[in-house]
Amino acid sequence: MEEALDAALGVFWRQGFEGTSYADLVAATGVERPALYSAFGNKEALFLKALDRYGSHYGNYVWEAVNLETARAVATRVLKGAVELNTRFADRTGCFGINGALAGSDDSEASRQALIKWRADGEAVLRDRFERAKNEGDLPADADASVLAAYILAVAHGMAVQAKAGFSRERLTAIARQALCAWPQA
Numbered sequence: 001m002e003e004a005l006d007a008a009l010g011v012f013w014r015q016g017f018e019g020t021s022y023a024d025l026v027a028a029t030g031v032e033r034p035a036l037y038s039a040f041g042n043k044e045a046l047f048l049k050a051l052d053r054y055g056s057h058y059g060n061y062v063w064e065a066v067n068l069e070t071a072r073a074v075a076t077r078v079l080k081g082a083v084e085l086n087t088r089f090a091d092r093t094g095c096f097g098i099n100g101a102l103a104g105s106d107d108s109e110a111s112r113q114a115l116i117k118w119r120a121d122g123e124a125v126l127r128d129r130f131e132r133a134k135n136e137g138d139l140p141a142d143a144d145a146s147v148l149a150a151y152i153l154a155v156a157h158g159m160a161v162q163a164k165a166g167f168s169r170e171r172l173t174a175i176a177r178q179a180l181c182a183w184p185q186a
Helices: 002-015 022-029 033-040 043-057 061-065 071-088 106-135 145-164 169-180
Strands: none
Touching: 002 022, 002 033, 002 043, 022 033, 022 043, 033 043, 043 106, 061 071, 061 106, 071 106, 071 145, 071 169, 106 145, 145 169
16 A cells, blocks of 8 residues: 555645545555545545655655754755755655645645644754754854744745746756855854
């Protein structure tokens, strides 16, 4: 069922939760609807499993970046990771976590909340890392770690939207470089 989960992840990544039907999932996975229900539960449960898989196999670059030596290196790695992931697959540009959240109804509230939490967790880990950088003298004492974390992710999320709209890897890389020009120096 790992292959089916990967196929479902691809559909949700392209179309978001709302835009994905069970017919889409059956076509992509090759698994009939009763077997999908049996293996994964309902569409929402499958979406949540796909989000977990995305986080552990694709969107984990934020959590890896916080281990780098400087705050600027962390910010650079996050933006570079966003560019790379947003443009890695021609058939699913952008970010699963952003694509899945741009449209939603009351029927998808649990999925929407899961995406909000996933993004908030990434922001929290960056905020904590930038706070540590302040304490170590790697960032100015007056730097706002919370704003810096939100800034980096706002740029990364914006690049995901632009990738979905067809921006090239080169263009997104230039945007990331420009965003880093505003990075505070200790």
